[in-house]
Amino acid sequence: MKGPYPELLMDHARTPRHEGPLPSATHGARLSNPLCGDRMHLHLRLEEETIVAARFEARGCVLCRGSASILTELLVGASPAAATELVHALERALDGEATKDPPSLAVLAELRELPGRRRCVTLAWESLLEALGPKGRRT
Amino acid sequence: MFPALQEFVNERALAYLDNASTTQKPQPVIDAIVRGYSRSANVHRGVYAWSAAATMAHEGVRARVAAWLGAQPNELIFTAGTTDGLNLACHGLRNLVRTGDRILISALEHHANLVPWQWLCGERGAELRVLPIDGAGRVRRAAFESELRHHPPRILAISHMSNALGSILPVAWMAERARSVGAKVIVDGAQAVAHLPVDVGALGCDAYAFSAHKMFGPDGVGVFWARSELLDEMQPFRRGGDMIESVSFQDTVVAPAPAKFEAGTPPIAGILGLGAAVDFVDGLDREGIAEHESRLLERTRSGLERIPGVRVIGDGEDQGPVVSFIVDGVHPHDVGTVLDREGVAVRAGHHCAEPLMDALKLEGGTVRASFALYNRLEEVERLLGAVERARSLFA
Numbered sequence: 248m249k250g251p252y253p254e255l256l257m258d259h260a261r262t263p264r265h266e267g268p269l270p271s272a273t274h275g276a277r278l279s280n281p282l283c284g285d286r287m288h289l290h291l292r293l294e295e296e297t298i299v300a301a302r303f304e305a306r307g308c309v310l311c312r313g314s315a316s317i318l319t320e321l322l323v324g325a326s327p328a329a330a331t332e333l334v335h336a337l338e339r340a341l342d343g344e345a346t347k348d349p350p351s352l353a354v355l356a357e358l359r360e361l362p363g364r365r366r367c368v369t370l371a372w373e374s375l376l377e378a379l380g381p382k383g384r385r386t
Numbered sequence: 387m388f389p390a391l392q393e394f395v396n397e398r399a400l401a402y403l404d405n406a407s408t409t410q411k412p413q414p415v416i417d418a419i420v421r422g423y424s425r426s427a428n429v430h431r432g433v434y435a436w437s438a439a440a441t442m443a444h445e446g447v448r449a450r451v452a453a454w455l456g457a458q459p460n461e462l463i464f465t466a467g468t469t470d471g472l473n474l475a476c477h478g479l480r481n482l483v484r485t486g487d488r489i490l491i492s493a494l495e496h497h498a499n500l501v502p503w504q505w506l507c508g509e510r511g512a513e514l515r516v517l518p519i520d521g522a523g524r525v526r527r528a529a530f531e532s533e534l535r536h537h538p539p540r541i542l543a544i545s546h547m548s549n550a551l552g553s554i555l556p557v558a559w560m561a562e563r564a565r566s567v568g569a570k571v572i573v574d575g576a577q578a579v580a581h582l583p584v585d586v587g588a589l590g591c592d593a594y595a596f597s598a599h600k601m602f603g604p605d606g607v608g609v610f611w612a613r614s615e616l617l618d619e620m621q622p623f624r625r626g627g628d629m630i631e632s633v634s635f636q637d638t639v640v641a642p643a644p645a646k647f648e649a650g651t652p653p654i655a656g657i658l659g660l661g662a663a664v665d666f667v668d669g670l671d672r673e674g675i676a677e678h679e680s681r682l683l684e685r686t687r688s689g690l691e692r693i694p695g696v697r698v699i700g701d702g703e704d705q706g707p708v709v710s711f712i713v714d715g716v717h718p719h720d721v722g723t724v725l726d727r728e729g730v731a732v733r734a735g736h737h738c739a740e741p742l743m744d745a746l747k748l749e750g751g752t753v754r755a756s757f758a759l760y761n762r763l764e765e766v767e768r769l770l771g772a773v774e775r776a777r778s779l780f781a
Contacts, residue, residue, distance in 0.1 A: 250779045251723050283719055283735035283751055284743065306749060308717035309780065363726075367719060 260313035269302040276377035289374040315371035334372045401730045401765035406756035418662035422655025447661035456585040463610040463647045468576040469498040471595030471610035476502035478620030485511035490539035492517040494548040497738045499574040522701040523551035538567040546578035550737040552708025561590040603663030607656035617643035624649040675759045679707035682757045689770040707757035716780040718753045724776035
């Protein structure tokens with residue numbers, strides 16, 4: 248039987264790409280989803296206006312963890328401005344805007360079919376905005 | 387009888403197993419609300435015939451609900467729901483709570499019967515104490531006795547039935563014990579009213595709050611009952627029109643209960659719907675329905691326990707028709723989404739009882755199936771099959 252989620256997301260949830268602490272982080276944020284108690288802790292290391300490392304620690308469902316893993320993969324090498332634009336692109340895609348690029352974002356956008364789960368998908372992405380904002384600096 | 391249950395999703399009826407969240411409405415309730423909106427006139431105000439008829443019908447519902455609860459009509463306040471009723475109790479009793487006093491709740495409480503008391507304790511310098519529960523979701527009687535002896539509370543606020551686990555608390559015994567040490571006993575009856583007979587005299591509590599929408603009535607309407615001595619002591623929560631005896635620019639004389647607590651225009655049509663819901667529930671064969679619901683509960687529990695990796699919370703004793711469970715290695719939300727795709731509606735998460743989930747070490751919460759009189763064994767079988775598939779997909 249076919250599962251309810253895209254295979255790419257299942258793969259990321261099964262074998263997360265950048266999971267764990269990041270002691271050298273310069274930025275970070277912790278967010279939670281009051282509906283289910285999911286928790287997200289995102290760590291970033293910025294060097295000269297470039298994200299050189301991104302890791303996450305999460306307690307949550309497949310969507311929450313898989314989406315965080317996909318995000319961290321997209322972040323490495325991005326500028327804060329480009330990273331912020333990624334979050335807005337995901338929001339627009341979840342609102343229904345057609346998207347192809349980057350491909351993993353287009354896969355996440357398929358989850359617009361599950362509107363009740365939107366916050367599971369976006370928790371890591373909201374954490375990214377928080378981490379890049381005034382409260383996110385760690386050093 | 388229930389129009390929603392005639393609807394089909396993907397060529398089959400939705401198995402609606404989220405009744406602890408809200409129930410479907412029977413036709414007589416819908417008809418009563420439609421009648422209420424078919425001719426609008428305010429209550430307690432007009433001298434003309436429509437308003438007088440609206441007031442008669444409104445007060446008729448108050449008397450009907452009061453009789454159903456074994457109470458007096460002037461002890462019965464219409465509210466916006468259980469949360470509103472518990473906030474009314476909390477604000478109304480504010481001056482009764484002094485620095486160093488204690489308010490006792492159980493670890494099972496819904497946030498609605500926790501957050502207001504937590505706030506009141508902060509405001510008044512009082513202490514919020516929490517009665518522990520055992521692994522099956524039951525209050526430990528010895529711990530309760532010891533708490534009353536060593537830390538007698540000013541207020542005891544407890545659920546009649548837990549929304550998260552379905553556990554039924556021994557309210558009559560607890561109320562009798564707590565009142566003997568001088569506590570006021572406030573009961574959150576949101577989950578109980580659809581499943582248990584409620585006689586406030588027999589329960590022996592001081593106040594009881596519930597919502598219409600969990601007992602086949604409309605949302606946005608509820609009931610707060612309290613002994614008239616307590617209502618006299620309580621401050622009004624909201625102030626304005628309809629709750630006054632007389633008003634000048636210098637001073638206001640507040641009307642006695644129930645008007646004292648009912649400022650503003652009430653949800654007139656909704657209250658007629660509440661009356662129809664009480665008629666509906668009162669006209670049911672309660673014993674037959676309790677038997678039917680416990681069959682659904684037992685089949686669900688035994689079916690789930692046979693699926694490897696599934697853990698059912700609670701042991702089925704003193705339990706309403708609510709089954710909370712987890713699937714090892716699978717987040718409740720992921721189980722919920724698979725069930726949704728198979729046309730089975732359940733609740734997943736921490737059910738507005740986050741501290742309870744923490745106490746039971748259920749970090750991601752649980753999946754909760756909750757039944758009502760219209761659910762069928764066939765729907766339980768669909769639930770069980772869908773849980774098996776969720777497990778094979780994710781675990």
